[in-house]
Amino acid sequence: MRIHLAQPVAHYLFENGQIVSELFPANAPELNPADGLWSHIKYGRLPNYTPLDLSELRNTVTTELERLQREPHLLRAFIRRTKLYVE
Numbered sequence: 001m002r003i004h005l006a007q008p009v010a011h012y013l014f015e016n017g018q019i020v021s022e023l024f025p026a027n028a029p030e031l032n033p034a035d036g037l038w039s040h041i042k043y044g045r046l047p048n049y050t051p052l053d054l055s056e057l058r059n060t061v062t063t064e065l066e067r068l069q070r071e072p073h074l075l076r077a078f079i080r081r082t083k084l085y086v087e
Helices: 006-014 033-045 054-069 072-083
Strands: none
Touching: 006 033, 033 072
């Protein structure tokens, strides 16, 4: 089951009515801002990165995601890249 269709997520979205959820086509990564984010981390921030184990990988990726939380201009750029957002 896809996580965004799980009952806890549906309940959270229902309880927080200001959040709008949209499904993206399965084979359209250019429309999904999260794909730009992951590409940035994988190819821009961590090229040639080889963790010793899964725990190190998880910690490094978590650190990168936390770093992006402090860079709203980059997060907006991932959304603008999709051409779905109109200012």
